[in-house]
Amino acid sequence: MVKIPPYLKKGDLIGVTCSSSKMELPVAEYAAAVLNSWGYRVHMGITVGTSFHNFSAPDELRLEELQDMLDDPEIKAILFGRGGYGMVCILDKLDFTRFRKHPKWLCGYSDVTALHAHVQQHYGIPTIHSMMCSGITADTFEDEYVHSLSAALKGKAYRYTTAAHPLNKEGKATGELVGGNLSMLANLSGTSSQIDTKGKILLLEDIGEYRYNVDRMMYNLKRAGWLDKLAGLVVGGFSDGKETDTPFGQTEYEIILNLVKDYKYPVCFGFPSGHGAANYALKLGLKHELRVGAKSILSEL
16 A cells, blocks of 8 residues: 655745765855745755765765664655755665654655655655756746646645657556656666556656667667566656767657567657656656647546
8 A cells, every 4th residue: 555745835945965976055055045935944954065076975975864864753755856866876775664653755866866766665655756956946937847846745736737749659557657757767777776567657858868768778778578468658858968969860769669560558648747847746756647639638536
């Protein structure tokens, strides 16, 4: 049975930590001010605004801070500062004993995908694939994508609609929503954090990858069994794609379609999720309905 973390109410405390790459303190402080304006208190971790090479801090400190926030009963949600790289370095050392008894919302995307996948596969606790502090800025704080995080934390169900895409495969599917960043999912393939995707709706997105590598990662997922028993597939943004001197010959969406075209489930391309400005909050681990037709609709059930 799914154990849903309590939704937030005014006055609740949100922890902000950088468990992966470093970020500038003023960026996180601006995001914290927006969270304050929503009625929440914010505890800013010591990994915010610090640096250790590309990381925010050494593994031991990032681990200690995330563990403390997972265990702290006063913290009702954790919003990660940014992604980058580093979550996988500390993932196996985290102790989820207290978190399982008193779950809280874990909010982020990109490198946080490793944590999302691990928590869903081992403990069946929903998490939120969403904007992080790095995406809450003076230009975005009033937009629908940032507000979708606010609504998700309050427990509001959503129904997101996006225009039809010429590569879509029409149909209807119901299942738990899982997934996130393609690079992270491929990296987790064959590990204890690999998600059981049978009967589920899989979300994929990425940024800055060579197109041949997107093809290679998709073959990884296919050969490892991620794709063959899905209920449906939602493909978000694939921004800043790269080419070698000799172009690969397919876009990211064409690459993905080539790997899933023979399956019977619906596929939605161009869903507003990923590293771009269009990034709706999505509750991973909860049941959703996907309808792909004249337009695509993803609804929390």
